[in-house]
Amino acid sequence: MKRFFALSAAGLILTQTIETSSASESYSRPLATVVVEAAAPASARAVRRYVGAVEAINSVRIMPRITGELKKVNFTEGSLVKAGQLLYELEDTTYQAAVQALEAQLEAQKATLEFATKEYARKYKLLKSNVVSTAAHEQALMEINVAKANIKRLEASLLDARNTLSYTRITAPISGRISKSIATVGNLITPQSGAMTDIQQLAPIYVKFSISEKTLRRDFGGAEKVPAIARVRAMLADNTIASETARVTLVDNKINTQSNTITMYATFPNKKFDLLPGSYVTVLLTAENTNVAQPSVLPSAVVMENDQCFIWVLDKKSNIPTKRKVKIGETVAGRTIVLEGIKNGELIVVDGTHKIRPNAPVTPIDAQKVFRQGK
Numbered sequence: 258m259k260r261f262f263a264l265s266a267a268g269l270i271l272t273q274t275i276e277t278s279s280a281s282e283s284y285s286r287p288l289a290t291v292v293v294e295a296a297a298p299a300s301a302r303a304v305r306r307y308v309g310a311v312e313a314i315n316s317v318r319i320m321p322r323i324t325g326e327l328k329k330v331n332f333t334e335g336s337l338v339k340a341g342q343l344l345y346e347l348e349d350t351t352y353q354a355a356v357q358a359l360e361a362q363l364e365a366q367k368a369t370l371e372f373a374t375k376e377y378a379r380k381y382k383l384l385k386s387n388v389v390s391t392a393a394h395e396q397a398l399m400e401i402n403v404a405k406a407n408i409k410r411l412e413a414s415l416l417d418a419r420n421t422l423s424y425t426r427i428t429a430p431i432s433g434r435i436s437k438s439i440a441t442v443g444n445l446i447t448p449q450s451g452a453m454t455d456i457q458q459l460a461p462i463y464v465k466f467s468i469s470e471k472t473l474r475r476d477f478g479g480a481e482k483v484p485a486i487a488r489v490r491a492m493l494a495d496n497t498i499a500s501e502t503a504r505v506t507l508v509d510n511k512i513n514t515q516s517n518t519i520t521m522y523a524t525f526p527n528k529k530f531d532l533l534p535g536s537y538v539t540v541l542l543t544a545e546n547t548n549v550a551q552p553s554v555l556p557s558a559v560v561m562e563n564d565q566c567f568i569w570v571l572d573k574k575s576n577i578p579t580k581r582k583v584k585i586g587e588t589v590a591g592r593t594i595v596l597e598g599i600k601n602g603e604l605i606v607v608d609g610t611h612k613i614r615p616n617a618p619v620t621p622i623d624a625q626k627v628f629r630q631g632k
């Protein structure tokens with residue numbers, strides 16, 4: 258019995274000794290060292306890439322409006338033409354003759370009206386003297402009205418004939434590059450012959466591309482803000498980037514229900530004709546003046562837990578980190594943009610997050626010093 262009490266007392270003393278030793282060790286253990294830096298505004302903008310199709314803003318197929326022999330082609334195939342430039346000349350003898358015939362008829366009808374007017378004046382005087390009947394007087398008035406109506410009819414016919422005659426000289430309706438001429442001199446051209454050639458406007462020019470609705474709302478705040486914010490550059494097939502920066506000038510009025518995307522058109526001045534209709538380019542899309550005030554951190558500062566993102570924010574007075582839930586955006590130039598949860602200037606733990614214990618202070622080390630030492 259005495260031996261039992263002796264052993265119990267010894268065990269109690271040993272247990273108290275271990276607890277005392279553990280408590281003492283916990284207070285004397287050195288603080289965890291973590292690397293911190295201040296959250297800073299993003300210095301670069303996210304560049305998103307899309308497949309873009311180059312389209313002419315204006316494209317015209319040159320169609321014949323009348324029948325006639327092609328007499329002359331007045332352009333060099335593949336060259337640049339200007340609006341109003343004469344392209345084709347068709348045989349115009351028949352149409353010129355029709356105009357001249359109507360002009361002659363119009364002159365004759367004007368002479369008839371002049372005679373009818375004088376005749377009416379004479380009969381009006383005789384009517385007052387009761388020399389002619391009222392019917393004769395009214396007949397003279399009718400002849401004047403008929404002559405006037407005939408003049409209007411001939412003027413309309415002459416207008417149409419002159420318009421038809423103008424179709425014998427085909428001009429360029431827009432400026433641009435003209436393609437190969439399908440029609441050649443000596444051939445009979447009819448409206449059923451099809452397009453004689455086509456013109457594609459090169460400057461300015463469209464680049465068409467589509468972005469997701471999510472990107473539209475997150476990066477631009479909706480379709481209405483896109484023209485003011487979006488900036489577009491084009492990477493060509495040889496991976497060179499066109500020198501011009503374009504704005505989005507047209508946003509489609511609906512979302513594509515199959516792809517959940519919306520189509521946009523960026524207008525490039527295309528002064529050097531780098532962009533050609535029908536070609537494909539890589540669209541480099543940025544949102545100007547966005548993410549400038551948003552804080553950014555090193556990607557290593559973001560901790561993922563249960564599909565949620567957290568960042569440890571260090572209290573400058575107590576050196577105790579606090580875990581905050583955040584919403585992150587793009588990673589641009591090696592830095593992750595934080596949309597919600599922290600502010601610029603707050604100290605963020607960027608390395609050593611695994612060492613942090615709840616409500617325990619840490620020893621912060623400036624990230625810049627660590628980076629300088631690593632070089």
